[in-house]
Amino acid sequence: MTTDLASRPARQRLLAAAAELFYESGIAATGVDAVLRRAGVSPATMYAHFAGKDALVAAYLEERHAAWRRTWDEALAERTDPIDRLLSVFDAVARYRQREGNQRGCGFLAAATELPPGHPGHHWLDADSRLLTDRLRELAVEAGATGPDDLAATLLLLYDGVLNRYARAATTPGLAADDPLARARRLAAAWVASALREPSGS
Amino acid sequence: MTTDLASRPARQRLLAAAAELFYESGIAATGVDAVLRRAGVSPATMYAHFAGKDALVAAYLEERHAAWRRTWDEALAERTDPIDRLLSVFDAVARYRQREGNQRGCGFLAAATELPPGHPGHHWLDADSRLLTDRLRELAVEAGATGPDDLAATLLLLYDGVLNRYARAATTPGLAADDPLARARRLAAAWVASALREPSGS
DNA sequence: GTTTCGGCATAACGATCGTTACAGTAGGAC
DNA sequence: GTCCTACTGTAACGATCGTTATGCCGAAAC
Numbered sequence: 001m002t003t004d005l006a007s008r009p010a011r012q013r014l015l016a017a018a019a020e021l022f023y024e025s026g027i028a029a030t031g032v033d034a035v036l037r038r039a040g041v042s043p044a045t046m047y048a049h050f051a052g053k054d055a056l057v058a059a060y061l062e063e064r065h066a067a068w069r070r071t072w073d074e075a076l077a078e079r080t081d082p083i084d085r086l087l088s089v090f091d092a093v094a095r096y097r098q099r100e101g102n103q104r105g106c107g108f109l110a111a112a113t114e115l116p117p118g119h120p121g122h123h124w125l126d127a128d129s130r131l132l133t134d135r136l137r138e139l140a141v142e143a144g145a146t147g148p149d150d151l152a153a154t155l156l157l158l159y160d161g162v163l164n165r166y167a168r169a170a171t172t173p174g175l176a177a178d179d180p181l182a183r184a185r186r187l188a189a190a191w192v193a194s195a196l197r198e199p200s201g202s
Numbered sequence: 203m204t205t206d207l208a209s210r211p212a213r214q215r216l217l218a219a220a221a222e223l224f225y226e227s228g229i230a231a232t233g234v235d236a237v238l239r240r241a242g243v244s245p246a247t248m249y250a251h252f253a254g255k256d257a258l259v260a261a262y263l264e265e266r267h268a269a270w271r272r273t274w275d276e277a278l279a280e281r282t283d284p285i286d287r288l289l290s291v292f293d294a295v296a297r298y299r300q301r302e303g304n305q306r307g308c309g310f311l312a313a314a315t316e317l318p319p320g321h322p323g324h325h326w327l328d329a330d331s332r333l334l335t336d337r338l339r340e341l342a343v344e345a346g347a348t349g350p351d352d353l354a355a356t357l358l359l360l361y362d363g364v365l366n367r368y369a370r371a372a373t374t375p376g377l378a379a380d381d382p383l384a385r386a387r388r389l390a391a392a393w394v395a396s397a398l399r400e401p402s403g404s
Numbered sequence: 405g406t407t408t409c410g411g412c413a414t415a416a417c418g419a420t421c422g423t424t425a426c427a428g429t430a431g432g433a434c
Numbered sequence: 435g436t437c438c439t440a441c442t443g444t445a446a447c448g449a450t451c452g453t454t455a456t457g458c459c460g461a462a463a464c
Binding site for chain 3: 435436437438439440441442443444445446447448449450451452453454455456457458459460461462463464
Binding site: 010040041 | 440442443444
């Protein structure tokens with residue numbers, strides 16, 4: 001289809017503008033006009049590509065989810081040691097953070113508090129949570145953990161802690177004294193080692 | 203002043219309604235009309251008590267901050283052992299959660315992503331972050347930690363992780379398999395013990 | 405009695421929101 | 435040339451937002 005190829009620039013610009021504004025200023029706070037102005041796109045063109053603002057928000061979350069998964073896949077492909085693969089989620093955060101420049105914490109968490117209950121974007125929030133839970137569990141099994149659910153839950157706790165501290169540091173300056181990501185990775189490494197040494201240590 | 207006493211009911215009802223709606227539906231998403239309807243208060247009365255919506259939001263955050271500090275104070279007063287006092291932040295979370303019924307994660311984190319940069323409510327978000335940082339550091343010193351900043355940062359990481367996991371569980375059902383608070387307290391206890399045993403373990 | 409004051413209800417204000425309609429233009433296909 | 439397609443610019447729609455104004459009620463003060 002020539003349609004898809006020709007329509008790419010406008011759609012791409014819209015998604016790029018939406019990603020910046022939605023992440024920086026919040027989804028509810030940024031109007032459609034602001035996205036249109038930043039993208040340099042007329043209203044009619046936007047509504048030709050997306051059914052409405054909700055659809056644009058859902059597309060933004062979908063792209064964000066895909067980018068995060070791609071980043072984790074890359075970090076995962078570079079590791080062979082099971083423990084390194086288990087801890088690769090933290091490497092992926094560092095890579096995603098420096099590549100996409102998301103200094104304001106997890107965009108999905110911010111979106112979760114803003115979206116009304118029936119919003120179509122919730123599908124990608126769920127997908128993000130499920131990807132984290134399922135993949136960490138699989139990697140825990142690969143690493144030979146006797147309680148993979150338990151180990152995955154601990155890593156999830158640390159992972160979410162990192163994102164939350166990033167979010168807090170962005171709004172309250174003067175707290176960025178240490179790097180929560182490195183700290184979480186150290187804690188996780190120590191915990192994984194002890195969990196694999198003595199299987200009863202939940 | 204009789205004014206304060208007589209004006210309490212309306213003001214109290216407004217703050218109670220604002221607390222429910224702002225926390226459940228988000229600050230930007232809930233209009234003033236919804237707060238007025240839930241509180242059973244007329245617009246003129248509200249604008250006699252608060253300069254505007256921003257002032258109401260700030261008052262809501264102030265009250266929330268005071269309630270959280272009060273809860274932590276109570277939990278802290280029941281402990282005498284330095285390590286128990288250091289870990290009391292998790293007990294306070296449990297108490298605050300069951301008392302105030304905030305099943306949707308940290309209200310401050312949700313507010314931080316919604317408030318525009320110059321909003322007066324930011325003062326209480328900063329106060330919340332500073333209370334956590336400063337008090338945890340003091341308690342770490344009391345416990346005899348050689349690196350109190352380091353230990354406080356670790357506890358903060360786990361604390362923020364708990365709140366983030368609560369927020370995620372609220373929006374994505376089926377993830378509430380385990381209790382992140384108990385897990386975080388166990389991890390923190392183990393880390394505190396090892397940090398006090400060998401002071402170099404950062 | 406009257407006055408005063410906190411609160412209520414209704415309505416309206418201007419602004420902004422998401423959305424749609426209408427007219428017009430640049431460029432490639434044939 | 436004509437046709438088609440993707441896009442632009444402007445304007446307007448109804449709805450909702452935060453805010454203000456107007457008028458009325460009830461109870462306590464004097």
